[in-house]
Amino acid sequence: MAQLTYRASVSLAIAQSMRKDQKVFFIGEDVGAAGGVFKATVGLLEEFGKERVMDAPISEQAILGAAMGAAMTGLRPIAEIMFSDFLAVCWDIVANQIAKTRYMSDGQINIPLVIRTANGGGSKFGAQHSQSLENWSMMIPGLKVVAPSCPSDVLGLMDSAVKDPDPVIFYEHKSLYAFKEEIEQTDISIPIGEANTLHEGKDITIIGLALMAQRAKEAALILKDKHDINAKVIDLRSLVPLDLQTIKKSVIETGHVLTVEENPRLCGWGAEISSLISEHCFKNLKGPVTRVTTPHVPLPSADILEDNTIPSVELIVNEVIKKLKGE
Amino acid sequence: MVDKLNDDIGEEKRLQLWEMMLKLRLVEKKAYDLFLQNLIKGTSHLALGQEAIAGAFGVALKQGDYTFCTYRGHAHTLARGSSIEGVLGELMGRQCGLMKGKGGSMHLTDVDNGVMGSYAIIGAHLTIANGTALASKYNKTNEVSVCFFGDGTTNIGAFHEALNMAKIWNLPIVFVCENNLYMEYTPIHEVTAVEHPAADRAGAYDLDKIIVDGNDADEMLRTAEKAISKAREGKGPSLIEAKTYRHSGHSRADPGKYRPDEEVKDWMENKDPIKNYRAKLLDFNINEKIISEIEEKIKDQVEKATEISMASPIPEIKEIYTDVWANGGSEWHN
Structure with a gap:
């Protein structure tokens, strides 16, 4: 039994998914060498290398577009949007492209990707770095919307999100990154859709x-x-x-x-x-x-x-x- | 004059290109006719006059390569080998359509033939095409991704994000700007800081400045083959600007009256890629009978496909609720 923070459970959850499946890779801004601005992805670059942990430019459309295109071929990307507020600059890719392409193509294309993003207030960051935006994605048919409240849920829901054949937006709460929990087993799976x-x-x-x-x-x-x-x-x-x-x-x-x-x-x-x-x-x-x-x-x-x-x-x-x- | 002794393309490939371009032309004309008969609803954006670009890439690409096009994508879809009834059926909202009526004219998709979608929001698909290219690099396979777009796209942010990412990651991708001189209803030069909307931006991303006559099918084929080879050999992305002209308006709703009559006449009469290529085939001493036989064959194919499409049933209403999710359904709660 070990005590795990919500922050550490994020990097562990990603690592566990990447160890299990070579098709999983991770892309985002400052996620590799810097370990993430919330230090939620520390150690991933060291373990998996630059081919699977990609530091991207400040280009949210290009990040999600690349993740979507890769997912269309059967890879399982995890893409980070640093703050959920930044979804606004790539909302076309999320709402028009990722969400609708399976339907419009009559099921020819699956898009198995995860978009992780730091969501919510409590850090006194002001109106553009603190929003709680789950409802933006909830109203778009074709997106699954997950928001874990504790480290074990991060582990279990991330496992399911990465394995899910559909696009999942994974809202991590900034004010929970320091939240601790005693965890017996880390390699767990929690089905998406069970309260x-x-x-x-x-x-x-x-x-x-x-x-x-x-x-x-x-x-x-x-x-x-x-x-x-x-x-x-x-x-x-x-x-x-x-x-x-x-x-x-x-x-x-x-x-x-x-x-x-x-x-x-x-x-x-x-x-x-x-x-x-x-x-x-x-x-x-x-x-x-x-x-x-x-x-x-x-x-x-x-x-x-x-x-x-x-x-x-x-x-x-x-x-x-x-x-x-x-x- | 043609240099028959140093012909790098050859009769076989030329006839292939001829057949391809003719198919794109005749299917688009048929689509226009079906609109006039009100058998196709919604909107459509015809590529009449721009066939040499999609046609050349259709000939140059291999099975397994990925293409992404815009809402003006009937031609690019057919150029990868999609069936005519698949395209016309989709435009007519029939079950034989590529997506059985779920997507329509602006979203033609045929994954089996590498057509990874037609995209109706300007710029988005450049970033998505990077993703299939990234997958080829990640998997160490050698497919090439090709992304077609219009001149208007060069002024949206996604264009710049995508080019930068393709270059820094050395992706196996070819970006093809079809500069038809008008961004919808507005002359592109009136709204763009540089003369060549794509090529003049290439240097900003450390890419070569490539401008080609997009209505010269042979030149287009050479340019396509060179960029595709470069990508396949792991030497990175290219950005091609192909100058062309659309014979019709921007979309079904647009008669194109903002263009000077003389300009339209010049492009239609003197720079039509199909008319000019037919003359070129004759210059290369290709038997006119062979050229005409191909014409008859394509006409026949288009008529048959039209009959198949018209006879194909309309979708069942229950299809509304299918294929939101990979499990085939659309449920959002238990």
Whole structure:
């Protein structure tokens, strides 16, 4: 048993995939010699060499285009986009090319690639290096969307993402890179599309993703200790495919639902979940599905501003109490 | 005058090129006719007048090589050996189409023949073509990737990102700019800082400046073969600028009225690659009967393929929900 950080689990997960399959290579900016700006890819160049760990120019379109073309021939590239915000400069390659080519070609072409990217706030980087952008990719048919909340999920979901025959966007949370976990076995696989329960409870269902799933779990511990509320916390792990069955099962038990999202309010993934619950579990609901999100603003930089924009544990606790006790 | 004694191309290859170009011409003409009959919906971007470029590469490339083209890609797809009914059927939205109606005119794809797609967002496919070239290098195989695009593409960022990456990684790729003098409706020189939109940028990426008469099929073939050999031998990428002209407008919706009548007339009458190549074949003493037989053969093929396409059923509605994912379906939740 070893303690592993989320950061170290990223490089280990990539290394494990590259050891298993010669078709896997890794491409990105500053990923090789520098070991990544978040030091999440340290050691890969040394182990696999320049042919399989490629330092690319600041050319996000060229990086993802090259990854896509290579994937079309059957290779399994892992491409890094340093900050998820930079997806905006290569969104054509993601949304128009990678996502749609299989469909438009009537299934002639598979695109088995992984796009890893550092996502989310907490580092006071300001509005262009802190966004939580899972919902951008969720709305494009043809993309799988994964966002792990802990080191073991990084290991297990990366294994599945690399083996997946379809394109996967793998959102790593910047504020989780230092998160530690005791891990017994590192070479694990977790199917994409299976949510994880982080805390059991029958009073309310709290649904989160990545950092927000961890905060929801912390909130559930406080709710139990101090407020006698038993919250079930579901970590979705992936938005596409979505584990609707796990959500439904819990909502039928609890009748109350709160989604916790790091993205701004409009068109966040919680809105889709809320709509699905209305369609599938309306008679089980004891009240409206509610959402905690960031306000509909760009993310500000100063400590006090950012900390009060991204949903906190305290905010989640208060929202749950307000829902259940009307306080 | 032709130099028959020092002919580096030869009758066999010339007739192959003739047959290829004629096929591209006659299928595009048929596509135009089918549009007028409202049998083809949506849009189309015809390559009438530009056949020598796709044709020359079609002759020069080997099975297994990869090609990427634009939304003006019917000719480039046929040039790799795709069936005429596969192309016309796709334009007509029939089951016999290359993608059974899922992609349409702007996205012709035929992986079995190395046609890795037709791309409708300017610039994207240059970066993607680098990827197949990278795969050949990674796998230590010797396929060549060829990427066709228009003059307008040279002003978008992806063009520059792709050329830089191809050069620094010494990729086995040939970039082919078909400069037809107009970026959609606008003369390219009015919106470009340099005279030769592709060739004048080559130096910025340490590539040779290559300009060729894209309507001279023999010159086009020589240029294509040289660049392909260079890539196959591991000597890196090339950027070719081929000067040409489209006989029709930018797309179905465009009659092309922004071009001076005299200019259009000159290109149609004096610089038509098909007309000029026929004359050249005769100059090389190739029997006119052989030339005419090929013409009749292609006409017959186009008519038969049209009949097959028209008789082919339309897609079933359930096809909407297939092939988003590799498992063949489109489900996004359990």
